[in-house]
Amino acid sequence: MIYIKNGVNGVTEDVLLAYMNQLSARFSPNSLWAKWSMLKSCLEIKESVQIRRFQKVIAFLKRKNERYILRKTKVLSKEQVERFLLDAPDDLWLLAKIVTIFRTFGCCRCDELLSLDINDVEDMGKYVIVTLRQTKNLTTRRFTITDDGCSFQPCTFYRKYVNLWPPRTEHLRFFLTYRYGKCISLNAGHHTIGAVPKQIAKFLGLNEPELYTTHCFRRTGATMVVDAGGDVLSLKRAEGWKSSEIAMSYVDDSINNKIEMSKKLFPGKESTNATPLSFASAASTSGDGSISTISSSKFCITGNNNCTMVFNIYDSNKTEFSNAIQTPNYKTVTEQ
Known part of the structure; x- marks a missing residue:
């Protein structure tokens, strides 16, 4: 343990406060909370020390977190997603299109797609039902994919991808490696699925494509739900969140909501330039x-x-x- 190396005989509040102060010179406030969580679990198991009651350390972390701007992943707009799905050639980008469709409609995490089995997806004709069984919140979540209102026909992309599956894929996951217009009997890995937002940004010629990380689709899906008029409850259902705090942040940051609020501040008269009815x-x-x-x-x-x-x-x-x-x-x- 770190306190043994520095000649400290035990874990006290002042010792942990000094240690967290040293870490603050190298880590961001967001990382300090992660370090604190790891220390809390480690000391409770190995030393039977309850450091959750050390209020000085918690106050120090909160003070460090004040006015800290978290660097978030960039978000793809609805128009950018549609442009990629319509313009990108299928022989090179079909797997990326399927990942985009699933993660946008279902607001899925990368790990949730990796654990998706071929039996978890049902084609009902007019729509596709996807069941996520291994989620972060340990609850089963379902979402649907439909062609209604979409200019790119997502169900058509899904069926085209399924028809390219090799035989004897019962034991394989849903997402297989896609090369040169064919699917091979090899599961797609974490880096393949997680790098799709960055690849889309490069295809569209967006600035700073490295900022479109694997979490991009989660934020993209949440932003689309809010911009479409969804409230906190519908956003929690789409994302699988239990807390309303994160959902409220997306609602508050919605540009469409801010525009609608601006219109209510100084409402103008409705246009009366219509042709009179005789x-x-x-x-x-x-x-x-x-x-x-x-x-x-x-x-x-x-x-x-x-x-x-x-x-x-x-x-x-x-x-x-x-x-x-x-x-x-x-x-x-x-x-x-």
Whole structure:
């Protein structure tokens, strides 16, 4: 142990505080919390020391973490994902396309795809059901892939990839190595699947492709869910999160949400540049059974869809609609 090498007889709060202070010169605040977690587990098992009660060390870590900006992986936009899936040739990029589709629709981690078996994917015709059994939260999670609303037809890519499987693949995982337009009986590794975002960034000519790490698709999927109008609950279901804190950070960082909020600060009047609707006639029935007709060229309705409109037709000889408002007697005509 480190305290034995430095001549310290036991683990105290001051000893750990000095040790964490030394580490802070070499590691970022985010890494200090990881070191603290490892020390906590190690000392509890080997030394039976409960360092979780050392409040001075925890306060020191929190102070170091103040105003620290975490360097996160970059995110692919919806347009960039669609452009890659439509423009990249299948003979070279089919495996990368399948990884992109699965990780975008399911917000999957890299390890979750590596453990995916061929029996975990069901083709239902109009959609594909994917079951993730080995997740980080130890809970089974399912998601679907559908062609509805997609310009790139993801189910078509899936079936094309499955048809390239070699025979006797019952014992293999879903993702196989893809070379020169063929799948071989070799499971795709962690680096192959994890490097897909970086390869996409290079294909699209994006800046700093090395910042598109394996966690890129998790953030990309979460951003798409929020931009599509998803709330915290739907985001937690998509990502498989139990806590709302991380989900709230994605909702708060959504550019679309910020734009909608900006529009609410200074709302403008709705546009009225629509072509006026000319009501040639509007009929009403009087008490004696006769039908009177009114014409007006100043009647204009805009922005009404799937609604019920009620028109108050005034029983008057005046043809101007604005003057007819003064007439107290009127009949009501309802148009669906």
